[in-house]
Amino acid sequence: MKARLIYNPTSGQEIIKKHIADILNRLEEYGYETSAYQTTPEPKSAEIEAARATEAGFDLIIAAGGDGTINEVVSGLAPFEKRPRLAIVPTGTTNDFARALKIPRGKPLEAIEIIGKNQVLSIDVGHSTRGLAEEDKYFINIAAGGGLTELTYSVPSHLKTAFGYLAYLAKGAELLPRVRKAPVRITHDNGVFEGDISMFFAALTNSVGGFEKIAPDAKLDDGLFTLILVKTDNLFELMALLAIVANGKHLDDINIEYIKTSMIEIEPMAGQRMLLNLDGEYGGDAPVRFDNLKGHIDMYVNLDEINDDHYIGDEDTLALEAVAQRFAEETSKIKDED
16 A cells, blocks of 8 residues: 655644654555655645645655644645545644644644554535635634634734644734624525624534534534534623633634535625634635535544544444444343343
């Protein structure tokens, strides 16, 4: 089997560069003939290489870097009908996607060992389209717009590397007083929302910006986005929401709309501009349509550590579990009768 390691040498504290040889040796132990590609500052470097490796028939692609690098790799292989399996080595600052998949962050060799466990899940991928003339985009964790959603791409790269999450906190404190509502029309599976929002989140996982309870019931493979609309721009109400988001109590707040849907169309009204953020990078401007590509990529994940509530699993496994459950129930009945 052939594997291609695509790594960002500048991600995090450049930790990946110290472990390339060990990673290649470990993958060889797992039965992969592995080659490595170091990304360059050129736009879409990781995406282009992922597409090339997919066309060349590689069986596995390993994306090593932050959320941006992982997004590029997913964008490179997602358009193909036949896609290699995907594994990730998270070495970035926030690593939201890796946090959701319970893959060790900042520990490349431990992350590679997930492949050795051979636990694969068919995960959902977000597909973003903005009209016939625009190229399609993909995301694997979050699409967002408005307010604080410009946070990730407004923090300079050198500050991310030097100060990590502190850089985001500092930028967030700077942006919060500038958050403003804007009128939108949002179409989803259950109807249409028309009104003012200060920001929206369309999440594929339960981990957003380091918080694991913003979308507490999000599943990795159910074909649904968790759409969250924030309907206030009042500074004190926003601060109150941030205070309760850590424990998931924001879902019942009057300033929140919480919706499950497989598709989303977002149209700004009254000539307002809304910038889009896809996995932490600028993704163009609305209007936009998001579609959930259910189970689109087979990915190595740490199923032993993922809460069962956060994934469905493949149909064969579910069927076997159902049979086992029925068998256990029948056995229990027989014992009770005895």
